[in-house]
Amino acid sequence: MEEPSLPWLLASLTASPSSSQLFRGNSVSLSCEDGGGAAGWTLKRNSSEGGRSQCGTYWGRPEGSTCHISFILTSDSGVYWCESSDGETSNTVNITVTGGPVILQSPVLPVMEGDNVTLHCGTRTPPSDLPAAFYKDGSLIRTEPTGHMTIRHVSRADEGLYRCDISGQGASPPSWISVTGEPTTSATPTSAAPPPPSAQLHLMFSLVCHLMVICLYCISTVLMVSLYRHRPAAWTAGNYVPVSIVMTPPTQAEQRLDEDHADVITAVTTEYHF
Structure with missing residues (x-):
């Protein structure tokens, strides 16, 4: 059976042979398959007899990202995983060794x-x-x-x-x-279900209300522009009504008075000089 891939992990741990149980004396190879992201993978385990340790200490022979155990013992039973230098971990593999x-x-x-x-x-x-x-x-x-x-x-x-x-x-x-x-990557998107009738009515009511508000706004704007264009002429000068001055010609009496006044001024001026 083909082993499933673990795409959500930076690395995945695989075993060869792919069996959760082994006889004492069998050999096994555990490999850290890098999925990209972290580097420097080391195979580690936690066994009931030896506690937490890594490949190459007193068990296994490291070769790159693979650890070979040529003669497995019952004390090698435990949980195995890959760990990077950055502290990232892979999936775990539980191996049981029996005599x-x-x-x-x-x-x-x-x-x-x-x-x-x-x-x-x-x-x-x-x-x-x-x-x-x-x-x-x-x-x-x-x-x-x-x-x-x-x-x-x-x-x-x-x-x-x-x-x-x-x-x-x-x-x-x-x-x-x-x-x-x-896996969710192969899932095909499904179309959304139509809204219930009550939601459709609510949507139509909201649309009508919005249209009415827009219409009222447009009508009020047109009225304001029309009133502004047809405003009275008195508005153009800051609400002040323009005043026109009409000049009327003087009457004969006023002309005669002006002439007499001019003669008097001339006489006074002549007397002053002499």
Whole structure:
């Protein structure tokens, strides 16, 4: 079965062989596949006997971003992960090492919802296709004549603790199988559902109200412009009414008076000079 990718992580940890259970003395290679972003990945683990440590201290042989364990021991059982120099971490892998005669070969990574998963109940020595009974959370699922059980179209309900039992040989340790949801990248967008009738009526009412307000604004603007253009002439000078002065010609009496006045001024002026 192809291991699911983990695109949301900077790196993903894979195991070869891809089995959550191994016999004592088997070999395994754990690789940190860089997804881009962080550098300097180191394989680390947390075991019940050795605590937290990294590859190359007293277990494993580091080779780039891969750690090789040529002869695995029961003390190597534990949780493994990749860690960068920046403190970023990958997914975790739980490996169980047994000295018993039977193991349950199950995926080390979470299986994708909808995929088919095959479990194999194997023995240390041939033959490896003996009839086996498979259990989930302590309850018998079914017995398979060749030691292989396939779960088709897995769902969240298939998540749980699995083990197998071969008559006359023994039982395997239990292993947890996780199920993850389908990737969202392949999902196609769906069209939005139409609004209910009440929402449509409310929308129409709001539209009519807005149109009425706009119409009233336009009408008031036109009226104001029209009144301004046809305003009285008196408004043009700051509300002051222009005053016109009409000059009327003098009467004969006024002309005669002016002439007498002029003669008097001339006489006075002549007397003053002499």
